Amino acid sequence: xxxxxxxxxxxxxxxxxxxxxxxxxxxxxxxxxxxxxxxxxxxxxxxxxxxxxxxxxxxxxxxxxxxxxxxxxxxxxxxxxxxxxxxxxxxxxxxxxxxxxxxxxxxxxxxxxxxxxxxxxxxxxxxxxxxxxxxxxxxxxxxxxxxxxxxxxxxxxxxxxxxxxxxxxxxxxxxxxxxxxxxxxxxxxxxxxxxxxxxxxxxxxxxxxxxxxxxxxxxxxxxxxxxxxxxxxxxxxxxxxxxxxxxxxxxxxxxxxxxxxxxx
Amino acid sequence: xxxxxxxxxxxxxxxxxxxxxxxxxxxxxxxxxxxxxxxxxxxxxxxxxxxxxxxxxxxxxxxxxxxxxxxxxxxxxxxxxxxxxxxxxxxxxxx
Numbered sequence: 001x002x003x004x005x006x007x008x009x010x011x012x013x014x015x016x017x018x019x020x021x022x023x024x025x026x027x028x029x030x031x032x033x034x035x036x037x038x039x040x041x042x043x044x045x046x047x048x049x050x051x052x053x054x055x056x057x058x059x060x061x062x063x064x065x066x067x068x069x070x071x072x073x074x075x076x077x078x079x080x081x082x083x084x085x086x087x088x089x090x091x092x093x094x095x096x097x098x099x100x101x102x103x104x105x106x107x108x109x110x111x112x113x114x115x116x117x118x119x120x121x122x123x124x125x126x127x128x129x130x131x132x133x134x135x136x137x138x139x140x141x142x143x144x145x146x147x148x149x150x151x152x153x154x155x156x157x158x159x160x161x162x163x164x165x166x167x168x169x170x171x172x173x174x175x176x177x178x179x180x181x182x183x184x185x186x187x188x189x190x191x192x193x194x195x196x197x198x199x200x201x202x203x204x205x206x207x208x209x210x211x212x213x214x215x216x217x218x219x220x221x222x223x224x225x226x227x228x229x230x231x232x233x234x235x236x237x238x239x240x241x242x243x244x245x246x247x248x249x250x251x252x253x254x255x256x257x258x259x260x261x262x263x264x
Numbered sequence: 265x266x267x268x269x270x271x272x273x274x275x276x277x278x279x280x281x282x283x284x285x286x287x288x289x290x291x292x293x294x295x296x297x298x299x300x301x302x303x304x305x306x307x308x309x310x311x312x313x314x315x316x317x318x319x320x321x322x323x324x325x326x327x328x329x330x331x332x333x334x335x336x337x338x339x340x341x342x343x344x345x346x347x348x349x350x351x352x353x354x355x356x357x358x359x
Contacts, residue, residue: 005300020304023283023326027300030284040299048305 001033008038011045057246058239065238069231079144082171083162084179084216088186089209090155098157099149101189106147108185109161109178115141118177122170145178158213168218175216183210268298268306269315270345273330273338276316282325283307310334 005028009021031037088098088105108114115138119129125137144164149157161178165171225233275281275289283303290298298306307328310316315334319327330338 016308020308022324023321024300024304026324027283027287027304031287031300034297036297037299037301041301044299044301044305048308 058242061242062235062239066235069234079164080168082175085213276330280327282327
């Protein structure tokens, strides 16, 4: 029994052992051990381990993760989203390839020249522009644009155009500009096809027409997790990571484990 | 039911003792057996709070001494307990 109690001493955390191990082992030699002492040591040793290194590591990881989440949230303010819906349909040809047309239109709407022009017009990302990072601004604006289409019929597209920006009014103005560009480019596309197809197109007048279903909205915060939720989640996930880290570190630094490993 | 820290402080109130002596003493005056884990858990906490301090070890056994702060804390706690005991006993007598 005494040997078992002596063995259980390894349950205690290393910093505690450095201070108390010698005298604690003498006490274990002195006493007339009982089974309850065995349970008592297991309980106290485990509690002490949890109370010292593990808890501190878990808490530290959790707090650091939450702080990083808070920092990232503060540095990247959630943008406002403005969106509008337009439908484009061909009333003349039932098999008019509207999906192909929409792909071409989307490319034209996000063309470099057009974006450069609207960036200047609306003074988007002024800080980046003043530092001469024009290409980065164009990429950022391009990322903020979403043009997604659904095709309920072969010759009909319902397209949502949206733009994300840190200013709600500018988000709306930009969405308006994108819509105008989309409609203009639709007409231009057909004019170029008129030249290609000549007489056939003359009969059709306009192969497809654009109709605005809902005008662009003032930018609104997109639905998503609240910042407090994100920070709380980071705290929990960080704590879990801290727990894994603490357990792995303990395992690798445990003298008992190293000895076993050497014996093998 | 009795707080191990309070028992250890009570044991050290009449002089320095090492772990085993504290354990025997508590068994004698309180009839409570403190396991070695519980005893050293209490010693650790009391030392952290500055209520006891370790002395030089003699034959690998380290005696502990109650500090002035520890004595003050013990007095306060025992006063609370004394009042609780008095009231409890009084109420029992009335029933």
